[in-house]
Amino acid sequence: MNGYSADEIMTVTAARALRNGMTCFVGIDLPSAAANLARATHAPNLVLIYESGTIGAKPGSLPLSIGDAILAETADAVVSVPEIFNYWLQPGRIDVGFLGAAQIDKFANINTTVIGADYAEPKVRLPGAGGAPEIAACCREVIVIARQSRRKFVERVDFITSVGFGDGPGSREYLGLTGAGPQRVITDLGVLQPDPESCELVLTAVYPGVSSAEVGERTGWDLRVAADLREVAPPSQAELAVLRDLLATMPAGE
Amino acid sequence: MAAIVSLSEAISATVHDGDTLAMEGFTHLIPSAAAREVIRQRRRDLTLVRMTPDVIYDQMIGAGCARKLVFSWGGNPGVGSLHRFRDAVEHSWPRPLQIEEHSHAGMANRYVAGASGLPFAVLRGYNGTGLSDRAPSTRANIAEIVCPFTGERLAAVAALRPDVTVIHAQQADRAGNVQYWGITGVQKEAVLAAARSVVTVEEIVDKLEPRPGAVLLPAWAVGYVALAPGGAHPSYALGYSIRDNDFYVAWDAISRDRETFERWLNNHVYGGVAEA
Numbered sequence: 024m025n026g027y028s029a030d031e032i033m034t035v036t037a038a039r040a041l042r043n044g045m046t047c048f049v050g051i052d053l054p055s056a057a058a059n060l061a062r063a064t065h066a067p068n069l070v071l072i073y074e075s076g077t078i079g080a081k082p083g084s085l086p087l088s089i090g091d092a093i094l095a096e097t098a099d100a101v102v103s104v105p106e107i108f109n110y111w112l113q114p115g116r117i118d119v120g121f122l123g124a125a126q127i128d129k130f131a132n133i134n135t136t137v138i139g140a141d142y143a144e145p146k147v148r149l150p151g152a153g154g155a156p157e158i159a160a161c162c163r164e165v166i167v168i169a170r171q172s173r174r175k176f177v178e179r180v181d182f183i184t185s186v187g188f189g190d191g192p193g194s195r196e197y198l199g200l201t202g203a204g205p206q207r208v209i210t211d212l213g214v215l216q217p218d219p220e221s222c223e224l225v226l227t228a229v230y231p232g233v234s235s236a237e238v239g240e241r242t243g244w245d246l247r248v249a250a251d252l253r254e255v256a257p258p259s260q261a262e263l264a265v266l267r268d269l270l271a272t273m274p275a276g277e
Numbered sequence: 278m279a280a281i282v283s284l285s286e287a288i289s290a291t292v293h294d295g296d297t298l299a300m301e302g303f304t305h306l307i308p309s310a311a312a313r314e315v316i317r318q319r320r321r322d323l324t325l326v327r328m329t330p331d332v333i334y335d336q337m338i339g340a341g342c343a344r345k346l347v348f349s350w351g352g353n354p355g356v357g358s359l360h361r362f363r364d365a366v367e368h369s370w371p372r373p374l375q376i377e378e379h380s381h382a383g384m385a386n387r388y389v390a391g392a393s394g395l396p397f398a399v400l401r402g403y404n405g406t407g408l409s410d411r412a413p414s415t416r417a418n419i420a421e422i423v424c425p426f427t428g429e430r431l432a433a434v435a436a437l438r439p440d441v442t443v444i445h446a447q448q449a450d451r452a453g454n455v456q457y458w459g460i461t462g463v464q465k466e467a468v469l470a471a472a473r474s475v476v477t478v479e480e481i482v483d484k485l486e487p488r489p490g491a492v493l494l495p496a497w498a499v500g501y502v503a504l505a506p507g508g509a510h511p512s513y514a515l516g517y518s519i520r521d522n523d524f525y526v527a528w529d530a531i532s533r534d535r536e537t538f539e540r541w542l543n544n545h546v547y548g549g550v551a552e553a
Contacts, residue, residue: 051355074381075304077458087355087522090304092515095459101490102464104328104390113401136378142411148366150352150359152380153329157402185406198405205400210459213520 054121068090084272120162131187159185173209188222287501299439303462310508377414390436390472416507442471453496459515477505
């Protein structure tokens with residue numbers, strides 16, 4: 024309809040948030056596509072770090088898993104799993120970390136553990152924490168990528184796997200979390216960012232053709248809209264061409 | 278010194294019913310052939326430990342080997358859910374599965390503590406998460422501590438000390454010294470934390486040639502070495518094989534219902550066919 028898909032504008036929006044020379048902790052799927060798109064366009068010196076221990080990976084094709092051989096073969100250094108978390112992530116050496124979410128709440132807390140109020144008898148068992156809690160705690164900032172729905176964007180997550188802003192202002196400091204926490208939530212409708220005072224996620228940008236009312240309808244809390252709501256520039260032909268080339272290289276997966 | 282034996286001898290000598298068994302390999306060098314051997318020997322009531330219980334633990338859980346799972350991320354990487362794991366947690370099939378879950382950093386540090394001969398390790402994390410206050414089995418192994426020097430509030434995680442750890446490596450020499458390279462994961466810590474260990478290898482060579490970034494485990498730190506070429510499939514061994522991405526995708530369909538899974542088990546594990 025617009026000449027690009029929701030996944031494409033999400034990926035392009037995430038890529039634009041990355042600056043040349045940044046260090047970036049990358050997950051698989053959309054974050055990996057976004058980081059590699061940034062590296063192939065405006066941020067050639069972006070340092071890609073995968074939790075498998077590959078630092079400075081320069082894959083020519085998109086990996087299906089965080090442990091694909093191409094990441095190890097093109098990395099500046101390959102370190103052990105204890106080392107990637109203890110020496111590289113924990114001290115705050117990494118500028119930006121990407122996280123996904125099965126649920127996210129208005130204080131940007133993230134659930135990837137269980138759906139349902141009872142941990143012992145979950146409605147849905149999700150994969151669990153992985154590297155996310157420490158990425159959320161220790162990266163200088165976090166970018167969350169999640170498709171927007173009332174079931175996913177909830178008032179309060181069923182389980183806090185990774186802390187965003189906890190109960191609100193002061194929580195991160197109280198808990199001793201060193202990074203700034205989620206600074207952008209990139210969805211298939213636009214971008215939410217934390218209000219500097221209340222820490223509550225606020226709609227700050229929408230994609231072309233999306234109204235703030237539509238975003239509100241797909242949010243499970245009373246979503247506030249920023250006074251200076253922006254419209255995200257659509258993906259350029261150049262961005263789309265590079266992204267599609269990258270995706271065409273990815274091994275078959277879901 | 279490491280004993281060089283067959284895979285079936287190595288597993289029967291080390292893995293007993295009720296043991297705590299760690300099988301490590303972080304996306305690379307996953308000891309898949311050894312996992313199938315554990316299933317084939319019909320071990321029961323195991324506490325399975327693994328940071329990323331992917332396809333191999335899905336198979337072992339579905340085959341009824343496990344009583345408990347200690348892990349940090351349970352999914353089919355790049356594909357989706359682990360259906361046998363979910364069936365066990367959500368419907369107790371084929372038997373109830375207790376779970377104890379951590380973060381990757383928490384698990385890695387638990388192995389570091391075990392390898393170091395310390396009762397716990399310290400990290401910055403867990404504070405404010407449901408893992409530290411809502412998950413009873415997890416909470417038993419993490420605690421908030423205050424730094425005696427700075428007063429900072431940090432997380433202590435209890436050491437992991439498996440009865441046995443099994444890993445896969447590229448090479449051993451004839452004395453049983455082991456070398457692996459590429460993504461090296463947490464295998465060194467898992468072996469050194471365990472009371473017993475098995476290393477399956479792609480190849481046994483006369484002399485180990487130094488490789489950049491390689492981990493070398495001296496023979497006296499390893500229990501058993503067993504030759505298992507292709508033993509990491511569907512993961513890979515850098516320099517020997519490539520990741521079989523199609524298998525991970527195919528596993529989604531195989532594991533989705535109980536009947537197709539049991540057919541796979543009969544054909545590819547109990548039937549003794551030596552492939553995935």
